[in-house]
Each structure stands twice: as C-alpha cells, then as structure tokens.
Amino acid sequence: MRKPCCDKQGNNKGAWSVQEDQKLIDYIKTHGEGCWRSLPMAAGLHRCGKSCRLRWxxxxxxxxKRGNFGQDEEDLIIKLHALLGNRWSLIAGRLPGRTDNEVKNYWNSHLKKKLINMGIDPNNHRLNQILPRPQSEPAPVLATSATTGSKNTITTSKPEKSSNDDNDRVSDTASCLEDDYKSLVKQQVATSGSSNINLDLTIAAPASPGHKTSFGNEQQNCNWGKTCQVESEPTSLPTLILFR
DNA sequence: AACCGCACCAACCGCCTCATC
DNA sequence: CGATGAGGCGGTTGGTGCGGT
Known part of the structure; x- marks a missing residue:
C-alpha cells in the first residue's frame, strides 16, 4: 500500500485563504506550472502539492470561466456525457474555461435532475418509458430506437461502476460513436450557426493551456488521437438526437 | 427568530496511469 | 521487468448559504 502523498503533519487543509491563493498565483506566474510536489515548499505554502494543483x-x-453555464454548454455537456460517460476531464476539455470539477458538479447538481425530469435516465441517456412527461416539454434527446422499440439504441455513457469494470474506460462503443458525433456536430453547425464552443474531439491540448487530458494515454486502438473532422456524410441517422 | 432541509461547490481521498530508475 | 514516485482523474464529503416552515 502506498502512503498518501498528503500525510505530512502541519499541512493546511480546507478552504484556502487569500494569502495562500496569492502565494500560489505569484509562484506559478514566476515559475510556471509543474513539479507540484516541490511547489508548496518553494512557494511557502503549507499544503500538499496535490492540493495546490487542484486549487490552481x-x-x-x-x-x-466562472458563472452560469449557457444553454449551448449544457447541451454539449449532455451530448459529450452520452458519448464519454463520466470522463469529466475530457468533457471539460471541450468547454473553454470550464474545469472538470465544475462540469462534474454542474452535472450532479443540475443536469442530472434536468434529465430525470425530462424522463431520461442520466446514466444511459435513454428515455424512461414509464415516466410521464408534460406535453409542453421539449422532446428529449433520444435515440430513435427508444421510441420505436428497436434494439439499436446505443448505450454510451458509463453505467454504474459495479456493473462492469470495462465500463470504466473509454469504451469501444464510445469510439464507434465518433461517427455519430460527427453527424451531431454537423447538425449543430447547420442549425445553431456559430458558436465558440469547441466541438472538435481532437485528443490534444484542451482549451486552456497547461490543462492536460489523459486522452493521449487512452488511444485503445482507435483514432482518438486524430483530429475529428466533419468530412463525410453520415451514413445513417444519428442515434443521439440534439436537444434543440 | 429559530430551525430544518436542500442545493451548491470547493476541497479531499483513493485509485489509476505513466515515467523513471 | 518490477518497484517507486508523481501527476491526474473521478467519486465523495463537508461547509455554507438560502428558502421554506
């Protein structure tokens, strides 16, 4: 068993003070990010490196970017969650200025409930058949098959952890969905016009400098490492349907 | 005014992956 | 090639504020 990295006695925990924030900002401004383990001592902070990294x-x-999520951001999160599951860092990488923690919190506090209220299972983005839905509600995302009874519904998000360990990774299903996603992007561009949301699924440096994703480590015999360009006509209707 | 429940979100914890030795 | 260290990620917790009773 490895010892925790933050077991050092005397380290501060809990909320950060203004002074601590300033020390961290000053240090990173001067020296840049990196070497989080040695940063606290160098910066004069009584925190573990992990805590400094998180705070930064x-x-x-x-x-x-702080503040409320826009409707386009919400939609994108939902779509990406359908594709990627709880890969918050990847999802956040598609949202300029948003962090994985923020996206995760927003999902858990807002979007999950929103989907449930719309009669959609937030775990698999499928329509809950028994849940009645007000007529005035907009039609939820849904796979064509969910309403037709077809078995072609693609379950993309990561199900509960207990169900299957393989689901804890970017699934092959997800990579297979890339084409669906391309179609969605194409639709989105066609219907909503310009947006500064980065819809590109490139597995590269995300929106913010220095914010690494782990995607480079998860190539898994797919072409995630390539820029996903919308270049081909969708050969079939996208399984996932846009909210708007 | 006091209490309670809920929502939100910053921060922590434990595990995983990758790099290095 | 296994052990170890560091960084990163996702799940969870705890503090705080706010609205309802």
Missing amino acids: INYLRPDI
Missing part, C-alpha cells in the same frame, strides 16, 4: 486548476487559473 479549479479556481485560480486566469482563463477560468
């Missing part, structure tokens, strides 16, 4: 990435980074 989730709160102090200058390019962080």
Whole structure:
C-alpha cells in the first residue's frame, strides 16, 4: 500500500485563504506550472502539492470561466456525457474555461435532475418509458430506437461502476460513436450557426493551456488521437438526437 | 427568530496511469 | 521487468448559504 502523498503533519487543509491563493498565483506566474510536489515548499505554502494543483486548476487559473453555464454548454455537456460517460476531464476539455470539477458538479447538481425530469435516465441517456412527461416539454434527446422499440439504441455513457469494470474506460462503443458525433456536430453547425464552443474531439491540448487530458494515454486502438473532422456524410441517422 | 432541509461547490481521498530508475 | 514516485482523474464529503416552515 502506498502512503498518501498528503500525510505530512502541519499541512493546511480546507478552504484556502487569500494569502495562500496569492502565494500560489505569484509562484506559478514566476515559475510556471509543474513539479507540484516541490511547489508548496518553494512557494511557502503549507499544503500538499496535490492540493495546490487542484486549487490552481479549479479556481485560480486566469482563463477560468466562472458563472452560469449557457444553454449551448449544457447541451454539449449532455451530448459529450452520452458519448464519454463520466470522463469529466475530457468533457471539460471541450468547454473553454470550464474545469472538470465544475462540469462534474454542474452535472450532479443540475443536469442530472434536468434529465430525470425530462424522463431520461442520466446514466444511459435513454428515455424512461414509464415516466410521464408534460406535453409542453421539449422532446428529449433520444435515440430513435427508444421510441420505436428497436434494439439499436446505443448505450454510451458509463453505467454504474459495479456493473462492469470495462465500463470504466473509454469504451469501444464510445469510439464507434465518433461517427455519430460527427453527424451531431454537423447538425449543430447547420442549425445553431456559430458558436465558440469547441466541438472538435481532437485528443490534444484542451482549451486552456497547461490543462492536460489523459486522452493521449487512452488511444485503445482507435483514432482518438486524430483530429475529428466533419468530412463525410453520415451514413445513417444519428442515434443521439440534439436537444434543440 | 429559530430551525430544518436542500442545493451548491470547493476541497479531499483513493485509485489509476505513466515515467523513471 | 518490477518497484517507486508523481501527476491526474473521478467519486465523495463537508461547509455554507438560502428558502421554506
């Protein structure tokens, strides 16, 4: 068993003070990110490196966009969650200025409930058949098969952890869905016009500098490493349907 | 005014992956 | 090639604020 990295006595825990924030900002401005383990001592912080990293990435980074999520961001999160499951860092990488923690919190506190209210299972993005839905509600995302009874519904998101260990990774299904996603992107571009949301699924440096994703580590015999360009006509109707 | 429940979100914890030795 | 360290990720927790009773 490995010892925890933050077991050092005397390290601060809990909320960060303004002074601590300033020390961290000053240090990173001067020396840049990296070497989180040695950063606290160098910066004069009584924190573990992990805590410093989290604080910087989730709160102090200058390019962080704070405030409410826009409707386009919401939609994108839902779509990406359908594709990727709880891969928050990947999803956040598609949302400029948003952090994985923020996306995760927003999902858990807002979007999950929203989907449930719409009669959609947030775990698999499928329509709950028994749940009645007000007529005035907009038609939810849904796979064509969910309403037709076809078995072609693609279950993309990561199900509960207990169900299957393989589901804890970017599934082959997800990579197979890339084409569906391309279609969705194409639709989105056609219907909503310009957007500054980065819909590209390139597995590269995300929106913010220094924010690495783990995608490079998860190529898994697929072409995630390539820029996903919308270049071919969809050969079939996309399984996932846009909200709007 | 006091209490309670809920929602939100910052931060922590444990595990995983990758790099290095 | 296994052991170890560091960084990163996702799940969970705890503090705080707010609205309802």
